[in-house]
Amino acid sequence: MTVPNGLLIAAPRSGSGKSTVTLGLQRALARRGMKVRGVKSGPDYIDTAFHAAATGRPAINLDSFAMSDATMAGLVAASSPDTDLFVAEGSMGLFDGVRGASGHTGASADVAALMGWPVILVLDVAGHAQSAAATALGCARFDPRIEVAGVILNNVASERHRRLVGVGFEQIGVPILGALDRDKTLTLPERHLGLVQAGETDDLEARLERLADTVAAAVDLDAMVAAAQPTRTVAGTDQTALRPPGQRIALARDRSFSFVYEHILAGWRQAGAEIVPFSPLADEAPPSDCDCCWLPGGYPELHAGALAAADVFLSGLRAFAESRPVHGECGGYMVLGRTLEDADGIIHAMADLLPVETSYAKRKLHLGYRIAEIVQETSFAPASTRLVGHEFHYAAITAFDPDPALAFATVTDAEGRDLGTAGHRIDRVSGSFFHAIAAR
Known part of the structure; x- marks a missing residue:
């Protein structure tokens, strides 16, 4: 070629x-x-x-x-x-x-x-x-x-x-x-x-x-x-950053949820998975014929009121999580939490599937590469898997359950400095501010 x-x-x-x-x-x-x-x-x-x-x-x-x-x-x-x-x-x-x-x-x-x-x-x-x-x-x-x-x-x-x-x-x-x-x-x-x-x-x-x-x-x-x-050719054809979380993946995709790497989706498709998009902003629930749900990052803080009012989406998400895995990255993690405070200081109820409360009114920049080691097995990564990615957001955590047994991952920065635990994993639901790019 x-x-x-x-x-x-x-x-x-x-x-x-x-x-x-x-x-x-x-x-x-x-x-x-x-x-x-x-x-x-x-x-x-x-x-x-x-x-x-x-x-x-x-x-x-x-x-x-x-x-x-x-x-x-x-x-x-x-x-x-x-x-x-x-x-x-x-x-x-x-x-x-x-x-x-x-x-x-x-x-x-x-x-x-x-x-x-x-x-x-x-x-x-x-x-x-x-x-x-x-x-x-x-x-x-x-x-x-x-x-x-x-x-x-x-x-x-x-x-x-x-x-x-x-x-x-x-x-x-x-x-x-x-x-x-x-x-x-x-x-x-x-x-x-x-x-x-x-x-x-x-x-x-x-x-x-x-x-x-x-x-x-x-x-x-x-x-x-x-x-x-x-273009210089280099030996190797590894493309998949992490295994598909399911065979039919319900992917939230609209103006609130759009930050997902195309190489991640391409790797899942190459492995035989099917991506089924749905829109929380249009008050759509995860499709019932899917076997997992993925909430990527995006700008939920700009649409917090609309998401809080999306009863079909929120109730459908909770029902979906009773029997199938759900994961949220960054903005998706915020929506899986209990509440989200917007820039005007208005607190909106979210899915209440993970014990975290976040605020965009109390802005603080979080930026940098992260190396995450998965604490508990998830649908897309066994326990102890190391994923490399990054964190980039302005949201502040205003309430958080620090129990290590509920953690999604332990995290270091690019230079190996210990940043403690990140995110949560409870039953079939997991999430964190970490965006995965590739496995290591």
Whole structure:
């Protein structure tokens, strides 16, 4: 099988314009008739939905901390058919990650090095000119595993500014492949966990078309395609992060529950499971012909009143849990709890299946990789299974039963620091703030 070429769009820091450039490039090349496949480096389930909208093809996550080389290779191999070009988007700064083994820090540079994809740097040049080349040169020399094939300038103030920036790049010999003028209207709407979800973004198609028009006019698309390099093959085809929790999986999926990794669902389907979506916001109960229920993360705090009033959903969920397993990740865990306090301080009754109460009014950021060891066997993991994932939410726990016998998992951070127990497991119901990415 021929593996497509690829490249990775990265930046020295967050907020440089990676998403704008990536989405515009993906859509512009797709409009040319190329079969573009989006890739997101790191644990981000929102950006991949935008990649899918821009390209018309499901996007994948590659995470060098949470995934083995074999898992990442397997995901790329499975996505290679019907793909002409991988266009990957980095996370944070190009080299930003955790302290870990070489090649497994979670940094975007790890993904570029493993896959053999050249890096295109997006540089926000607001406030400087020739010095931008020094930043690019540092990125090019910092890690000998990667190649910086060119740069795209962002926030260019004028043609004179563009020429002055270009003087520095002539000195270091790194090509400028494009330059975008300052335009605040190009940004996508955001909320507390990042971009507003693709499915909630007003006029998404029009926005993507405008991004594509802007990138096509400002960037040398032919040079970008020519800069891409063949994807390096890596031994191994491991793709499944955790075993299917059942044969027919009732999956909550709407604006409250949308944070689920596509590679998890693809792994379950590959193992023979069937995914059956339902909508709690539409007051739908888990389908009775399913043998397990999965409540993924999302934004239940924004819809707490509607969920509390969804009597068919809540009563159906409780009845389902009497005979079949139910699991909740992050937002799903909050809904499985007793109450959820919204941003206005209004407390809403939830499913009351797990002994936890949460609040979005008392916001506190929880962010980072987590390594979880399952305490009690669940439908998707035997006891003592180690799962790698992350935690990313602003909810605070206002009441919690700390009994270790009821814990879902024991957890450490990326550096092995003990974070105690996480979540709960009572009878057939389990949940925690932990998002699983892969097994370890």
